[in-house]
Amino acid sequence: xxxxxESMQAFDINSIRKDFPILNETVxxxxxxxxxxxxxxxxxxxxxxxxNAYYRHxxxxxxxxxxxxxxxxxxxxxxxRKKVARFIGAPKTQEIIFTxxxxxxxxxxxxxxxxxxxxxxxxxxxxxxxxxSNIVPWQMMCEERKAVLKVVPIDDDGSLNMEAFEQLLSEKxxxxxxxxVSNSLGTINPVKDIIQKAxxxxxxxxxxxxxxxxxxxxxxxxxxxxxYAFSGHKLFGPTGVGVLxxxxxxxxxxxxxxxxxxMILNVTFEKTTYNELPYKFExxxxxxxxxxxxxxxxxxxxGIGMKQIETxxxxxxxxxxxxxxxxxRVTIIGTAAHKSSVVSFVVDGVHPHDMGTILDRxxxxxxxxxHCTQPVMKRFGIPATSRVSLxxxxxxxxxxxxxxxxxxxxxxxx
Amino acid sequence: xxxxxxxxxxxxxxxNKNPRNYGALKPCTHFSExxxxxxxxxxxxxxxxxxxxxxxxxxxxxxxxxxKSSASIMTSLVKGKTKAEAETMIEQFQDLVTMPMDxxxxxxxxxxxxxxxxxxxxxxxxxxxxxxxxxxxAAIEQQPxxxxxx
Ligand SMILES: Cc1ncc(COP(=O)(O)O)c(C=O)c1O
Numbered sequence: 078x079x080x081x082x083e084s085m086q087a088f089d090i091n092s093i094r095k096d097f098p099i100l101n102e103t104v105x106x107x108x109x110x111x112x113x114x115x116x117x118x119x120x121x122x123x124x125x126x127x128x129n130a131y132y133r134h135x136x137x138x139x140x141x142x143x144x145x146x147x148x149x150x151x152x153x154x155x156x157x158r159k160k161v162a163r164f165i166g167a168p169k170t171q172e173i174i175f176t177x178x179x180x181x182x183x184x185x186x187x188x189x190x191x192x193x194x195x196x197x198x199x200x201x202x203x204x205x206x207x208x209x210s211n212i213v214p215w216q217m218m219c220e221e222r223k224a225v226l227k228v229v230p231i232d233d234d235g236s237l238n239m240e241a242f243e244q245l246l247s248e249k250x251x252x253x254x255x256x257x258v259s260n261s262l263g264t265i266n267p268v269k270d271i272i273q274k275a276x277x278x279x280x281x282x283x284x285x286x287x288x289x290x291x292x293x294x295x296x297x298x299x300x301x302x303x304x305y306a307f308s309g310h311k312l313f314g315p316t317g318v319g320v321l322x323x324x325x326x327x328x329x330x331x332x333x334x335x336x337x338x339x340m341i342l343n344v345t346f347e348k349t350t351y352n353e354l355p356y357k358f359e360x361x362x363x364x365x366x367x368x369x370x371x372x373x374x375x376x377x378x379x380g381i382g383m384k385q386i387e388t389x390x391x392x393x394x395x396x397x398x399x400x401x402x403x404x405x406r407v408t409i410i411g412t413a414a415h416k417s418s419v420v421s422f423v424v425d426g427v428h429p430h431d432m433g434t435i436l437d438r439x440x441x442x443x444x445x446x447x448h449c450t451q452p453v454m455k456r457f458g459i460p461a462t463s464r465v466s467l468x469x470x471x472x473x474x475x476x477x478x479x480x481x482x483x484x485x486x487x488x489x490x491x
Numbered sequence: 492x493x494x495x496x497x498x499x500x501x502x503x504x505x506x507n508k509n510p511r512n513y514g515a516l517k518p519c520t521h522f523s524e525x526x527x528x529x530x531x532x533x534x535x536x537x538x539x540x541x542x543x544x545x546x547x548x549x550x551x552x553x554x555x556x557x558x559k560s561s562a563s564i565m566t567s568l569v570k571g572k573t574k575a576e577a578e579t580m581i582e583q584f585q586d587l588v589t590m591p592m593d594x595x596x597x598x599x600x601x602x603x604x605x606x607x608x609x610x611x612x613x614x615x616x617x618x619x620x621x622x623x624x625x626x627x628x629a630a631i632e633q634q635p636x637x638x639x640x641x
Contacts, residue, residue, distance in 0.1 A: 426508075430530045430555035431499075434613060438495050446530055460531035460553055489499060490507065490556060 088389055093381070094470050096121040107440025110475045115260045115288060115419055115466035116444050117310045120374070124314055127373035128366045138362055140339055154365055157372030158355070164375045165305060166296035167322050171354040174328075175363055178319035179287040180210040182306035183254070185321055185334040185358060186283060187214035190252060192332050197223035200249040202280075204229040204237055204266075205456055206259045209449040211285045215254060225249070231456060235262035235411035242271065246278055253282045257289035257305075261448040261464065262411030263394075263419030265293070272301050281327060287311055291468070292390055292417045294383040303327055309367060313468075314374035318367035321358070328354050335360040386469045390418050393467050393476070400480045401465065406487055410462050418467040421448075424483070426491040429463040435486040436463075441479050497609030498616070499556065506560035511567050516549040521633060525552075525626030527618055532558045534623055536566075536630045543573045545631070550623060557616050562623035564603060574631050580604070581624050588617050 094100050097119045102109045111119060131153065137146035139154050162170045176182040201215045205228050219226045229242045253275045258265050272282045281303035289295055290307045297305050309318040333340055333351055337360035342350040351357045378386065397420050402409050406425040424432065433445035444464045447454045454460060465479060516537035525534050532554030539547040548570050550562040569577040587596055588610050598605045610620045
């Protein structure tokens, strides 16, 4: 208890908020209250500065030139890869592939894994709470290869139905692709259990970590997942960069996704030899400044500590859940026992779209709609929700402002 | 709050709470389904046409206050009108919500439609306001397939 208290004292919210210049913006004449962190997170000065410094002092192409700037850029780019590997506990640096984001990472895996391992009649197992980016790439691949997409249902509280999961794991299942933390419900899935059960049948597992890495400590070795995907921009880094982690034992035999420069060792018109890992999967000039920015973001949050962030956010989430649930006419969608930083809700008599407009005029940014999870909306029989999503820089005061605005909207419409 | 009050005028709030001509109209001569995939708004328009006249019209579905009140007001306005009159109104409506802010809409000519002038301040909401009108156009022009505002 004392240790916890001490660690919470070290979490200096005022100095943290100063690191994020955008938190001082005014929106419609009001101080910005940014509660749309599941869509994208804000960037600390350190990230903005790292990218700025790269363009001012180091900009050049990587893995090519013998000149000093190219060497420096290559070194910074590869340094960022090491940071990512350490951050998620990957045993080997070459298991980290830079992509454009989570969507790109999943498309890479679906195309490459599909080509190598999927035959007609094989099954891919996903869940009913997946983001469209962990549905559509599998659907496309299944269609092409005449494979079958199977879906684990969710319970009324927004948790995964584990009984159904076990029943759906079959001899035909070739891959399980499951979201670590749901972006529309906030559910933290029992991924360790999922992985153990899949591995017991020799089935590899991809985790979509787009909503997990910024909220909880993630260690891919402890989880023993085979693949892990996430986006830089949801981790306080820039857009345009993401990561696919894969166990070397899987990645080394998978065919490349795209062809081009950097992914080759030798090219003749007769035959091309592919480069080693991870370059085999990184065709063309990558988003160098963005990768460096992602490295800076990882340095920044590692400085605070993921454990600290998790602890602070669980306090914030508990407060948000309590305050929002207490508003008359409000129903929270997603009440699983294990939840992270998302409060999705509907209000009897107020459409989410109108809620979003009213809150916006109060300076409050939330997301309204289906959150790229239309099957989740269908499951709960609603067209859309309003979603408050948190980051460690949010405060109880901001949530109070938000609750007041929600009450105001209800007054207007009901 | 003034722009918000412009958007959510009393008339709009009233039609949202108590929509007119709501519910399926069966049998009908004309029907169309309208979707706004971005926000999940979905309205069906039913019409009974007698020659060129819209004898009866109704709508059913779900959406935000702007899209719902727009559908409700639209049905009250076009009921009893000819197809040509309805088409003029559809055009007037479209012109209104896309008119630059510094231009004053002609309230005398627009009548009740003028309540949607406030939507112009909220570009993200123009699609909401337009959904029912697009759907009406599809219905009376007899293109009996689902249309969308995307
Ligand atoms: C759970 C989840 N998966 C995947 C994605 C897609 O991420 P990106 O758009 O950065 O590729 C998101 C983003 O909203 C998400 O929340």
